[in-house]
Structures are given as C-alpha cells and as structure tokens.
Amino acid sequence: MTPPTIGIGQAVLALLAAIGFGAGLWRLIHLFRLMRIGRADPERWGRLPRRIVDELVLYLAQRKLFKRPYSIRGIAHALIFWGFLVIVAATTELLVSGISGGWHLPGATSGAFAWMLDALSLLVLVSIAIAWARRLLFAPPHMHVAGQGYAILALIAVLIVALFAMEAGGVAAGRVEPGAAVPPIGAALGPLVPASVALTLFAVGFWGHLGSTLFFAAWLPRTKHLHIVTTLPNVFFRSPRPRGALRPIEGLEEQETFGAATLRDLSWKQHLDGYTCTECGRCSDNCPALATGKPLDPQKIVLDLRDLLLKEGDALLNDPKATGTAPAHQLATKPDELWACTTCAACVEQCPVTIEHIDKIVDMRRYLTMQESAAPPEAQRAMTNIERAGNPWGEAASTRGDWAQGLGVPTLAEKPDAEYLYFVGCAASFDRRNQRVAKALAKILQAAKMSFAILATEETCNGDPARRMGNEYLWQLQAQQNIETFGRYKVRKIIASCPHCFNTIANEYPQLGGTYEVVHALQLVQDLISEKKIALGAGAAETVAYHDPCYLGRHNGIYEDPRAVLDAIDGVTRMEIAPHHRERGFCCGAGGGRMWMEEKVGQRVNHRRVEQILAAGDARGERPAKVASGCPFCLIMLDEGVGAKGIAEELKPVDVLELVAARISA
C-alpha cells in the first residue's frame, strides 16, 4: 500500500526510527560492553559447521521448546516466534516504504507474503491471548510472572491490531497499488470501514504499528524480551564440550585468584547467558534440589548473576582495578544455594536457549573451595581423604584391591597385556555393598572370556567429587596420577562400572592429555549379550524399575543400553519410573559431591525419588520388587531411601550388573 508519509511524514518517520533504534542500540552497546568485562573464552570459537547446525535446529526450528511436558506450550511459542519473524519482515518493509515514500522491498506486495503475514499474525494474536490467560490464571510454578510479561504481550498484540487496522483502513481508502496483492484481513475488514474514517484509520494503524515497534526497539534491551536478540549468539556460542565435562582451568598454579572471584572471572558468554534468560522457569521446574525444598533455584542463579552485572558492571567498566562483589557472596544465602546442586543437568537439559547453569555454579564453588577454603566441613573431609588415601571415605589405600581376592582377577602388574582395564572406582573398591557389583562384573567378564585386569592399589580416585565441589587443583592432581599410571601400562581401553568414573575418564581426562576408549559396563554388557558372548539363564518373573543415573543418562546420553540389558534378562519386566525417566529422570541426590555433604533442609532427594518409584508402580497397579540402576552412588542412595522408609524388603535396590551376573551359570 502507498504509505501515508509522503512529504514531511517521511522525514518524521526517519527521525523516529533513528530515535527508536538509536535508543535500543545505545542500550545494546552498553550491555555489550558490560558483557565484555568477562574473561576471554577461547572454547566458544571454532567448529563452525556444528554451530551453524545448532543455530538452525535450536534457534530457528525451536527444537528444545517442544520438550515434554511443555510440548503444547512449545508449539505456541514456536508459532509466536515464526510469526514474529514474518512480522519483522513486514514491519521492515513498512519502514522502508514509509521513509522512501513508497518504494517496496521485492516480494513485499506479493499475495504469498500478504497471506503468510496475515495468517501468522492472527495465530500470534491468538497465542498471545492464550499466553496472557495462562499467566493470569494458571502460571507454571517457576515462571517469572512479572508485570513486564503482560506488558510485552500487550505491546505485541497492539502491534498486530494496529497492522490489521492499517490494512482495513488502507483497503477501504484505496491505498493498495495496482498490481499489489490485497492483504486478506484488509480485504475482509475493509468493507466494514466507513469511507469517512478510512484514511484516518489507515494512518492511525500505520503510525500505531510503527510507533509501537519503534518503542519496542528502544525498550526491548531493557526487558527479558532481549532474548529474541541474544538467543541467536547464545546458541551459536554454546560450549562444544561434552555435557559431562567441566571447563578446564589452564595454568591453574599461576593464577592470582581461583574460581569466580569477581564478575571479571566469569566469561563473556556466561554474562550473555544472563541476558538470554527468558525467565521461563523450565530449569527450576525440573531441579531436584528446588523440588525438595533446598534454596537452590537454577533460574535465580542465572538471573542473580545478570542482576549483579547490571548493578555493578559500570563500576567495573570505569575502574579496571575495581573488583566488585564476589558472585558467590552476592547474597548471604548464595553459598547454600550453590552447595545444594547435584549437577544432575536437568536444568541444562530443559533450557530452550542453551544456558549453561552448571558451569556457573561450579565456577562459584571453585572460588569458595579453592580461594576461600569455604567448602562445607564434611566436603573438606572427603577432599582430605582423597588427597591422602586416594578415596573420599579415607579407607586404607593398601586395601583397594582386596575386593577381588580369590576371584582370579589379575592386576595390570600381573597381566600388562590385558586388553581392557576395569577401572573399579572408589565405591566398588571400598563400599561393601558395591563390592558385590564389582564382583558381578568380574564374573560377567570372565564368563565372556574377556581379557581384562584391574589396577588394585595402583588405582586412585578419578577426582570427580573434588572437581564437582570446586577443587580443580585436587582433581588435576588425581587425574594426572591416574593418567601417568595408564601411560605406564599403555592402557587404551577402559571399562567403568561407575558413571562418574566413566564420565570423568572419557570426557575430562582428555583435557589433561589422557585419551582412551572408555565404555560403561552396561554398554559393554549389552554388546556381549547381542554378540552372544554370554548366555543368560532362565529365572523367576519380577518387575524391575529402571532408574536412570544422571551421569549415564542426561550427561552421556546412555539411556537405551541399560534398558536393553534388562530386557534381555528372562523373566524381568522392566518398569519405567514415568514421568521422571530418561531425560526427565530425577536425581538420586548424590551427584555434585553431595554424597559427601549433609542434607539439612527440606526432604531428602533420594527419599523423594523412592516416593516417585512407588507412585509410578501404583499408577500401573503393581509396585516393582526391585529398582535397578547402573551407578554405585544411586545404589547407596536408594538403599538409604528404602531403609529410611522401612520398605527395604519390598523394594530392593540393585545394580543391573548384579541381575545379569545372577543369570550366568558359574
């Protein structure tokens, strides 16, 4: 349509555009400068093809939006997003034609564009009405329902209504150029507009639409709607590390401070995460700590850091020597919030805009632990034990291989040419309950005639608990010790029965130069079963619930192999702990070093998990007799949980390996 700006209007529009975009850009530049207070982050660059794919899949195709249980709402958001992309095109075209006095972008007057615009705009309007109603009437528990949300939605609605008004008025006033398509809404509503007001309606709609858009452009960087701009780079620059790998600290010993001592120690990307948070609350919805009454709220962790940057960033910009508040002490409750995290990655799994919560928490823990020596006392005890005895319990290192006595399991010293190293881990080596799992695996490997050996007293803690608790230094010491031992024996293939050993050795040891073929025992056993290297005998029927260990499932994507193993056991009916299974599995509570810390607030995470197992059983009319997992810590936690609830006889926690071993004839 011919714009109503011909003449002085063009200059006015141009001026308004300059002011609107200028104000927005001003703010964006300020935010950019604040972001750059953060340290450099070399891992964010490189790997271009993967980043482009991420952009297409996660940003454009909105894939994470559709995750359960938010699928319907995800569709609504996707429609709003795609609709908005088209509306932006239309608005741009209106601005261009308005300032130029009638020159249209190519394709802007086509019927296809007109139909797409109007159809999507209508869908967006409907979606906004639903979104408004949802906030008002049934807001999800952790979504930030602030006035700002209502205002933004209202503004977008005004934008679209103004557009329709413009179309209706424009059609009624005959502003459609010859050869240009008539916009459908305009065609439908135009006849209803009295001729006397048509031109006025057209102009009001035009200026109203552009006016509110330009207002939005100025206001957007001050709202959480900034995410529509920052998600693009936030997804692009996401970490290339495997999810289970924490960020390494190079040259640890030469640093002046350790961990996130100031906002400058968080990386620019971590600050960008703060700008990108849409305040949807999906992370918090799925956090096991928050669900059981702990002070940890993942969304709050992200937003608090953002707020700290906005509050103190200018002081840091103006004075290169200024340090500002330590992020870990931003509030008196912050340390408690940080220590409550089990690093289960439910937050990271759910976040639609790829914010990396765990890295922030660990960076702040690193400051508390390494700089201030302020880790909880029981955690410090565990770290001291790792240092001195090579295991968090402080058991005598000289007894590490005792579990294997009399089983004919060779050590690498005795059998240096063994094909596989079975890295037993501290739990299976020392915890008497878990020693039975190690024995089960040994039995399976021997039945399959695999060439394997253990390190026994030459093995030491892989360092995972220290690293998660923020003691990067101790982790490096432990890892280097193991890597050196592996190197001496020229180890290439490693089996781990503990997902934490598996995760650290497979995903984190390469950071220190130790690269091996690492496999979790259940992956291997699944192969052995399908290759018929072991035969499983018949057995009684029983229902076994499968509990996904976080470090096997969410951190490493290993969901199917353990299930396949369970399914291969005759008589076992596998039960899912729906809806908290697979990517939505609920943590046992031991991760993140929490195994070694007291849980003083709220309900025990593992007790909640046991309740979920029972509830899932009740929902299908039959409680399982056993709950099987593939992690020694899940086993310890579930054991404590069923014991505390007095149901140790009715629901027996086991490791999948034990079920397999029981079916192998000696």
Add this chain to the structure above:
Amino acid sequence: MRFLICIKQVPDSTTRVKVAPDGTSIVTDGVTWSISPYDEYAIELALEHKDTAPDTVVSVITVGGPRTKDALRQALAMGCDDATLVAGEGLGPLGIANALAAAATELKPDLVLCGKQASDDDQGFVGPALAEALGWPHLSQVTKISSSSPGMEYWKETEGGHEVWTATDPVVLTVQKSAKDPRYPSLPGIMKAKKKEIPERPVADVPDPVKIEIVKLEPPPARGGGKIFKDGDTKAHAAELATLLRDEAKVL
C-alpha cells in the same frame, strides 16, 4: 603476639601400618605422611585466634629429617606464617624437647602449642617435657582459646565440661580435638607455601639422656575373619562374648 606450634610428621591415619620384617619398625614405603592429627587441631586453634587478631604471627616448627619439610609446608598452606626445621633424626624424647626448647628460646613466642600426643608413638610426652625445658607451666587437653580482658582464657577439657584457666606467664598448651575440624588449605595458601623458604637449623648440642627402645612390634589384627556366632542361643552367645572380650580381646 607470636604463637609457636610444635608439630610432628607421622604416617597418615588412613594408611594401614605394616610391621617391617625386622619386627621393630614399620614399613615406610608407600606410606602417606601428614601432620599428626592433634597437632593439626593445635594449628587450627592458633589460626582461629589469628582470624580474630590478624597481627598474630603463627610459627610452626618440627624436629626431623628432610621429609618433614612436607609437614611444615602443609602447616604453611593452612595459614601459618613461617616454618622452621630443626634438622635431626633419631633423638630421644628429652632430646627432642630440649632441641625444641632451644629453638623456642630464640624465636621468643608468647604461647607454645602442640597436639596432646603424636599419632605414631601415642605418648603425649613432648608437650609437658618442652614446658619443663622452658621452665614454663603447661595445660593439657585444651580445646579452645578465647580472648578476654585482660588476657587469654584457655579451655581445658575435663569430665563433664571445661576448666577455664588464665596464665600470667607464657605457657605451653597441649591440644585436644574439638568440634571444629582443622581447616582445609586454600589454593592460594598451598601455592604460597610451595614457594616459602623453610630455614633449617641444626639440632643444638642438647642433652638427650633417655632412650626408649622398641623391642618388638606386633602387626595390627587383620580386619575380617572375626568370630561370628550364627546359630544357637543369642543369650548364651552374649554371655560367652562378655568373657571373650575380657580374656581374649582384653577390652573389658
């Protein structure tokens, strides 16, 4: 104010001690060495005081061979200000006390602390002996120091509570475990400790009139393979157990 803490390096409590073939010493290969646990509590007591009075200088000292420098560095990493090694091995108990006294006289501390006993010989002698060599009074089983006017109060653990004492002269304190764990070293502390100079002084020509000889060491009982009563009358087993504990285990 200067606090001087006398520490001893011992096999770590998580190390399972093995008797050497000669039967009069322990195997030192593969042993993890660390500061004797009660000495760590002494360090913690001093550092806690330093937290409230940052001008306090906390010095740490040990008598031993080169390997004991690691223990001194551990103490520095926890937050002690300086460390000295009195280089000498094989001294008897009074020799150690006298060597420490000679060094302490030069360092002029206002307060001397040590753990109530070392976790290798379990004796608890050097603390009181050092006090004797210095001519100072001593207080044992101290778990807390509190500042009060005019001076400091020393809390000595006894049955049912604590006796609170003050001292007009410098005093030696031997320290008992308390509820607060010794602090874990911060990484800056560890890094600083790595670089710190630890001066060595030779053991002065000190009297060493007493020698305690180890005639024989018996290995600790292996865990597991205990007497487990499985069947039969629990009450009868209970009675038998009481007798065994008195006669066999000698713990009743």
Add this chain to the structure above:
Amino acid sequence: MKIWVVSETKDGQLCRVSRELAAFGATLGDVTVLRVTGERVPAVAAAAALAERAKSDAPDLILVGATPSGRDVAARLAAKLKRAYLSECTELSVKGGSIEATRGMYAGKVRARVRAALPAVCSVRPNAFPLADGAAEPTITDVAASPATGLTFVRFEPSPASGGRVPLSEARVIVSGGRGLKGPESWSQVEALADVLGAALGASRAVTDAGWRPNEEQVGQTGKTVTPDLYIALGISGAIQHLAGMTSSKVIVAVNKDPDADIFKVADYGIVGDVFEFLPAFTDAVKKVKAAS
C-alpha cells in the same frame, strides 16, 4: 625395688586403677601410694611437689593410672626427673635394670613392646593388672601441691549435652545403635549397657536423621570419627559412611539379625541374632565379668 604409685581418689576413695597399681607394685618391691592434695591442681604443680619428694625418696619406678590427669602429671614428672616415660602401658615387667612395657602405638593399631632403663615413669591402663578380691586398702601418703605456677583457675564451664558421659571422641568404649533397634524407646536398654561399661553412646546416621538420637551421637563420615578400644554396633548394617567413622576401633562387636550385613565383614566378634535378646543378656554378663575382676 622402690615403687611409687601416684594415685587419684574420688569422693575420698582410692580409684580402682590406683589400687590395681598398688597391688602390682607390691609384687615388685616396696610400694608407697602417694596422693597430691588440693583442688584443681595443675599438673606442673603436682609434678613439682612429687619431684621434690623424689629427690630424697629416689623411687626406681613411678606408676600412675593412665587417666587424662594421670598422664599429664606423669609426663611432666618424668621430664622433671629426666627419666624415661612410657604411657598407657598394658603390661609391665622389670628385667635387670630396665622396665619393659607393652603399649599401643600408631593410634593404638600396633602393639609394641618397649624397653627403657630404670628409673622410669609409667602411666598404666585401667584393668591392666588384676585386683584380688578383698585386698587390703593401701595407706595413702599425702603430698601437698607446690604453690602457684603462673596458672589461675577461673571457672568451670559444664558441657550441655554430655549427660555425664565421656565425650564420644575420646571414649574408650562406645555402644552404638542403628535402625535395627526399631525406635527411640529401645535406648533405655542401650543406656543400661553403656552405664555398665562406662561407655559413650554412638548412633548411626539413620537414627539421628530419624530424630531418635541427638546429632552429637552420630558416628560416621559426616559425624564423628571415633577410636575406642571397644565399639559395639547394635542393629547397624555397616554402610561405608558409618564404617568410615569407626573402623579405627581396636575391637568391633556387631549384633544384627541380617547375616549378610556388611558390618560383619569388619567385626572382630559378631552375633547374628535378635538384638533385643542380646542386650539384657550381655548387660548382665558384663556386670558379672566386671564384678569378678
């Protein structure tokens, strides 16, 4: 041989360990039982007074009961007299001009036989030496404490929660209860046993979490680490977090109805059975054993 026994009295009565030492000393030679008089006498003052007397008396062997205060005085006295000091002996014998003793080393994990030249000072564990029934009460010689030593006693601060029991971390005997005891009411029986043994009370994490027992009693990874001579685990399964707190115990006794309980793998003595049958029977048996010795 001239033997001194530096004794302690409680409510005017000679402590049992002092009587044991007097009886043992009598087998070696002439015994003088001494007691330093006064209230709240610091070890240095007691040692000074005794050292003064030793100048003229010249005892060959000084024996002290290995209580905390006994050890304190003995160590200072030995330093004053420049004699060998052997602490917490469980056996003693005189061979020629030397004393040989059995004592624990390495946090009590190793039994050591040591020797030192006489004259020497030894602190001796209770129950190391037998006491014959009806043995004559020895005469006590009082020694006045030496005067003020630069130390001033200010006040006594009682402990809130100990209820008159030995602090857990220093207890020689601990009776510890777990979930197998079913509920807080069972602790009256546990306390009865602890009373007879003079033991401290311990508990597993499960039991303190459930609120049956106060947190101060928790033994384990996140509770207290204990090193008693005797640890009795009642209805405790032996999860690694609990074991981490007590495996340094000299002797571990476990009672549990589950024969597969992991606690049996570290127990020196164990009974698979009903803990409620065990408790009264064992308490009785211990009473008898203690009375007899």
